[in-house]
Amino acid sequence: MNKKISTPLGILILALVFLLASYIIFYMKASYLGDGGADMSFQKQSVTPPAATGDIDGAVDAILQESLVDEEAFDMEVLDAGLIGLDSQEISDFDQSFNETTF
Amino acid sequence: MPVSSLAQGASNDTQRNFCNRFSEWNTKIDRPIADREAKLEARRADRLEKLTEKRKDRDEKIAENRERWSENRDEHFAKLNERAQNDEQRQAVADFVAAVKVAIATRKAAINAAIQAFRQGIDKAIADRKTAVDDAVQSFKDAVSAAEAKAKADCDAGIDSATARQNFVNSLKAAKEQFKADRQEIEKLKDAIKPLIDTRKAAIDKAIQDFKTAIKKAKADFKAVFEPGSEDKDENDDDDNGSS
Numbered sequence: 391m392n393k394k395i396s397t398p399l400g401i402l403i404l405a406l407v408f409l410l411a412s413y414i415i416f417y418m419k420a421s422y423l424g425d426g427g428a429d430m431s432f433q434k435q436s437v438t439p440p441a442a443t444g445d446i447d448g449a450v451d452a453i454l455q456e457s458l459v460d461e462e463a464f465d466m467e468v469l470d471a472g473l474i475g476l477d478s479q480e481i482s483d484f485d486q487s488f489n490e491t492t493f
Numbered sequence: 494m495p496v497s498s499l500a501q502g503a504s505n506d507t508q509r510n511f512c513n514r515f516s517e518w519n520t521k522i523d524r525p526i527a528d529r530e531a532k533l534e535a536r537r538a539d540r541l542e543k544l545t546e547k548r549k550d551r552d553e554k555i556a557e558n559r560e561r562w563s564e565n566r567d568e569h570f571a572k573l574n575e576r577a578q579n580d581e582q583r584q585a586v587a588d589f590v591a592a593v594k595v596a597i598a599t600r601k602a603a604i605n606a607a608i609q610a611f612r613q614g615i616d617k618a619i620a621d622r623k624t625a626v627d628d629a630v631q632s633f634k635d636a637v638s639a640a641e642a643k644a645k646a647d648c649d650a651g652i653d654s655a656t657a658r659q660n661f662v663n664s665l666k667a668a669k670e671q672f673k674a675d676r677q678e679i680e681k682l683k684d685a686i687k688p689l690i691d692t693r694k695a696a697i698d699k700a701i702q703d704f705k706t707a708i709k710k711a712k713a714d715f716k717a718v719f720e721p722g723s724e725d726k727d728e729n730d731d732d733d734n735g736s737s
Contacts, residue, residue: 439565444572444575446712446716446719447712450709452565452569453569459559460697463551463555464611464694470547473540474618475683476540476543477622480529481629481676482676484529484633487522488522488525493662
């Protein structure tokens, strides 16, 4: 009796875990490619500039932190490389345009 | 019946009637290919739209961030200026401000150039891919058209229907295999972007390193006036921390 219940239950749990993992992966990919969710760009860039105190070390630290904005801007650009192959599926689908064995 | 025909799963009737079923080709071959071309075009338009939108979004956010940091920088400059007690110190602040502005302008120009060059690289990669795909699709369509023409010619010439069909099937299969090989080569074109990423990343790293060096010097010059003797200590601290 226990085995009759535990086996399907185990399969069901595995299926749910698989579905959840697939969904997370899909969502993360889609969120960048723009198929859903918010653009993750520039999340790091919301760093608040440090308040001015008149201390030269603080001023220089703030000025140096500012360069992160530019550094991260380029990191976001690099993600666009993923868009080059966005049409891969559509190209691949040409292989299935017809089934020659049906003629 | 030849073994090869059996392998294709075609019945004797199918083979015998092959020369009477040219009209099926439009719905079974030509139209599906045209549908896929339309889907490919739609996806390309989608890609262009996404790319344009993301770039615009980033440009706006870079501008916003730079503005925010610029305002903050001005506040730091103003506070430093408040500390100046004499002309020498006021000049030191002015020199510091000027040096920082030059360093920032240089850094921004380098970053902007790197981003611009990278975008051009992405655009070129997409254009090269489009050309390669269009060529492969055209070759595929040409091969299919040639197979159709040959089958009609074979049938018109009175060649056995099963033989005409087998030639047709083999030609279509070869067209697919050629397209598949072309497609695999096309996917390799994406790798061309990797050296561009490395080159531009190196340019950005250098621009930021140059920027840090310039700011460090400006700070030392400032401290030489405001806190004589402390600039040497700072330099050693920076070296110890590896933060330069």
